[in-house]
Amino acid sequence: MITYTSDRSVSVTVRNGDTMSGIAKRTGLWPLSAWSAPSGNINLIYPGNIVTYRGTSAAASGSVSTSGRVHVVKRGETLSGIFGADGWQRVAQLNNLASPNLIYPGQRLRY
The missing domain is CATH 3.10.350.10 (LysM domain)
Structure with missing residues (x-):
């Protein structure tokens, strides 16, 4: 499940077999460094976790x-x-x- 919030962040519920790179690819939201996970380490995610993308509007739009x-x-x-x-x-x-x-x-x- 993907949720867009008013503060321009995006929350995604981790599914079984998900990786952060897979979530980023599925949502189109890069770079990985703009994601956060409950563990504090984006390499440690588990099904049911909610990971959050807090990239700037410039990063999300592809401009620099x-x-x-x-x-x-x-x-x-x-x-x-x-x-x-x-x-x-x-x-x-x-x-x-x-x-x-x-x-x-x-x-x-x-x-």
Whole structure:
């Protein structure tokens, strides 16, 4: 069940077999870092949990902030491959990535 609220957040009830990437794909709401789970860790979700997307309207619409540069992730790319061994951690932090090992084609990363 997907619920849209007046504060522009979206709540989804986790179904058996769901993953956060599956929920994001099903709802079209990226990045994963904008999701929260009751456990505090989006990698620990269980059927019946309610997970919440609190992305900004800019992230949901696909537009990006005019401050700074943006890289659109291509298939097969990794953070360290894009930003180097010294830069990937800063980019992960800047984009609030809960798991820097999980980036997706089409995802917009500020740097």
